[in-house]
Amino acid sequence: MSDPIGGEVPQQKADVVADAINRLLTELSVKCAKEEGVRDYFHVAVVGYGATVGSAFAGSLAGRDIVPLSEVADNPARVDERSKKVPDGAGGLVETVVNFPLWMDPVAHGGTPMNRALQYAESLVAAWTERYPASFPPIVINLTDGESTDGDPTTAAEAITAHATADGAALLFNLHVSAAGGTPTAFPDTADGLPDSYAQTLFAMSSPLPSHMRSYAASQGQRVSETTRGFVYNADITTVVQFLDIGTRATELR
C-alpha cells in the first residue's frame, strides 16, 4: 500500500484510498443533506486492514462499526486545510485554501489481510441483514492493492454475498489500485484484458451491478451490459469517487 500509483501527481496508494474514502464521506454527507440536516439514508462502516483489521474511523468515532450518516457528517476526526490552485477568472491560477474533512488516515504498513477484512465485513453484513431484512442490501466496497496476504479471498467474498435482504443479495464491489500498470478499467463485463491474476480474482469476486445502478452508470456515460460487474481497475481518483458514488446510490433520494 505504500507503492505509488500512476496519475498526474504520483501519490501513494494508501493516500489515494484514504482520500477517496474521505471524499466519499463528504460527498455522501452533502448528497443526503436536507433542510433540517443530514438524513440517515445510509449507515456507514469503514474497516481498515493492515497491521490490524477493524474500524478505521479516527477521532470521536474511533472504534465504532456501523454509524448513521448524520453522526458521521457531524463528527470528522478533523478538518484539514488543503491548498489548491483554482482559476482566477482572468485566465490564471490562484492558490487557495479549502477545508477538507477527514475521518480516517492512510494505513500503509503491515500486510494486506484481505481475508480477515472480508470476514470482518461479513460479520457486519450478517448482523445488518438480520436486523433490517426489508432494507436495501448492504454494499461492501473493497478498496485494495489486490495482493491478499492471507490466502485466497474468494470464499470470504462469497460469504458476504450469501447474505440477502428482501431487495436482493448483499453487494461486493472491488476497487483495485495496482502498481502493475495496464489500461485503467471501470465496470468491465469480462476478465479478459485484466493485467494480472489478482485483478482477475477481484473481478470474479465482484457482484454484477443491479439494474438501477446499471442505468445510473449508463446515464453517466459508462458502457454497461447485463454482466457488468462492480469492479474498477487503476482508474484515477475521479473515477474512484465516481465509482463509489454509483456503488452507494442505493435509492433515488426523492
Next chain:
Amino acid sequence: MGSATGPQRQFPSGADYAEALQHTQLCFQHPELKGARPELTKLGLPRAISGAFASVFSLTSPSSGQRYAIKCFTRHVPDQERRYQAISSRLAQLDPAELSQPWNIGFEYLPDAISVGRDRYPVLKMEWVEAVTLSSWLDDNHTHRFAVDRLADRFEALTRDLATHEIAHGDLQHGNLLVASDDTLRLVDYDGMYVPALAGMGGTERGHRNYQSPMRGNDDFGATLDRFSAWVIFLSLKAIASDPTLWHRLHEPSGEFLLLTEDDFKTSGGSTRLQTLLAHPDRTVSGLADHVRSLAFQPLDVLPPLAIAVPRQRAAATTASAVSGGRTVAAPDTGALPGWMAGHVSPQATSTPTAPSVTAPEGFHTRTLLDVATAVLWPLMLVATVLMFVAGFSAPPIGPGVPVLVAIALTAFARGRRAERAQSRAALAELTNELAQLDDPVKAAEKLRKDQAKFDAAEAKRAADYLRAQGKLTARYHAELKEVEKRKVRKQRDIDKKIDGLAEELRRALAKALTDKQSAYVRDQLGRRLIAQAPPHGIGPKLAARLAAKGIRTAADFTGYRSVQNTQYNSTGAVLVLSSGRVVDVHGIGEAKAIALDVWRRDLVAAAEARQPRALDASERQSIEQGVANRRVQLTAQRKAVESETDASRAKVRKQMEDDQKRLTRENTFAGDQARQQRQEFSRRAVALQQNSALHGTLSASVEAAKLRQRGLSFACYLRFLYIGR
C-alpha cells in the same frame, strides 16, 4: 477516466460545489454573487440542501444584502436552459391578482455562472423563501384542525391555479410545498415543471415515488402530471384535519411521505396504512381514501383534476337542498354515493348522466271547443237541476241529480280527451321504464362492496400464502443445507480418523517389515544348514537320508518334534513337525534323536538370531513411508472430493430453491397481474356506479316530478282549468 466517456456532460458533485463555494470571490463573476457569503455548517463548509439532480446553497449578496437560494446542478438535464426560459416566461405572465395565493417564486437561470475546476456551469438564482416544508409545518400544526383544513383548501386552490393555466409541477410533495408564516403555500423546485410551451418534450424526472401513480411512466409529461399527487396530498390534509391523531399513527418521524407511501398505492389490498384510512369512521376520510385507491389503477390522463372538485362541492351543497326542477345531483346518503363524493366524482362521471328524454306537461293549457262546451254545460245543468226541483220532477227514474251526473260524465269525457293526460301517462311510463332498466345503485354498491371485500380477503390470503410458501421454501432449503453439511461432516470425520491413524499404521508397518526381514534371515540361515553335511550328534548318514526322504534336509524344514505314546508297546516315540505344520514319523528317530535334532536346530536359530539385521535399510523404509504417504494423498483427495461433492450438493439444493423461488415469484407475479386487472375492473365498476347512481337519482326525481304533475291533471284541477284557464 476509464471508459467514462459518454456523450453527456459530466457535472460536478454536491461536494465539488461545496468546495468551490468556499471562495465565491473566485467562482462567481455575477455582480450580486461575487463574494457572496454562504451559509456554513458547523464544520465550516457551505451548507447544502440536496435532491437527486441538484444541491441548493444559501448565499447572501454583499452588494444588495439580498439572500438567495443558488441551485447547482449535479446531473445533466436535457434542454435545461430552454426549459427554464419557458417556465420563467410562463410564470412571469401570471397575474398575481388572479392567483389564489402568491405561490410562485422568482428565479433566474444563469448559464456558465459558477466555475468548478476548469469549467463553468449554470446555476439557478432563486429568491430565498422564509417558509417551512409542508411536512415540518404538519409536525408543528397537525393538531390545529381548522388550520389544516384551511391549508387543504388552499392546496386545492393552488392546484386550480395550475390547472387553469395548464401548468403541472411534476413533483408535488411535502418537500416542494412550503408554508409561509401567513399559512399560504409556496411552490418550489421547478425542474420538472410542464408549461404548454414545453409540449412534446419528454419528462426529466418521475417525481417523488411516494406521491406518484403506479401508472406514471418515464415519458409522461403534460398538464395532467400532478393529478394523482394532488389527490394524495389533499386526502392526507383532509384526513389530518378530520383526525389529527392520524399524523402520529401513519406518518413516521422524518418519513419521506405524509400518510401514504408508494407501497400503499401498489398493494392497496394489503397496506395497513391505506386500510386505516379506508376503515376510518369519518366518511370524508374513508371516501377520499377509497377514491385515491381507485385512481391508482387508472391511466394518468383520465384522472379527475382535484381543482374542479372545489366549486362543485360547494354548488352541490346549495342545490341539493332546493330540489325543484327535477334535475339534481344524486340525493345524499342514498347508500350508493357518499355525500362527500357529490363534488368529487370524475368530470365524465358527473357529466354523462343523460337527462330524461321526455318531460311531463305541467297542468292544462289552451282550452279547446270541447272544454268551452263543458264549461258552458255546467251552469246550464245546475240551472236545469234547480228548475227540475221547482217543477217537482223528483221521482225516479229522472231524479234531480241527473243533469249533474250528465255534467260530470261529460267533464270526465272532456278531461279524457285532453292531450296532457296522455302525454303525462306516456312520460311517466317511459320514466318508470327507464328507471326499471337501471340497476338499483344501492344494491349495485352493496354488491361492489361485497365483491371488493371478497377480493381483498382473497388477496390478503394470497399474500399470506405466498409468504408462507416462501417461508416453507426457505425452511426446506435450510434443512437440506443442514443435511448436506451433516453428511459432509460425517464423511470427513471418517476420513480424518483414517488420516489420524496413518502414523500408527506407519509404525506398525515398519515393525512388521523388520520382523519379516529378521525371520526371513533366520529361515535363510537355517535353510543353509544341511543335516547331511553337519549332522547333529547321533544322526548318521543313513538317518540323514531317511530324513531327507521325508523332506527334512535342512534345519529350516522342521520346527520341532512331538512325543508320541505308543500304548501298544508302552514306549515313547517321537514325530517331527514340518515347517508346513504336518507331522512325519521317520523310521529310526525316537524321542532321544528327536530331542537331539531339536537342540541342534535351536542352537542354529539362536546363532542366526544373534546375527539377524537390527533395522530396515533406507530404501525399504522409504518404500513403506512412500506407501503411507500415498495413502495420505489418497485420503486427502477423498476429503477434498467430499468438499466438492458437498459444494455440488449445496449448489443443487440452492438451484432447487432458486427454481422453486422463481416459480413462486412467477406465479405471484401472474396472480399480481390478475389482481391488478381485477382492481382496474373494480375502479371501472366504481366509476360506472357513480354515473349510474347519478342517473338513477335524476330519473327517480323525474318520476317523482312526473307523478306530482300528474296530480296536477286531476278532475278538480280540470274543473279549475275550465273556468280559470290554469
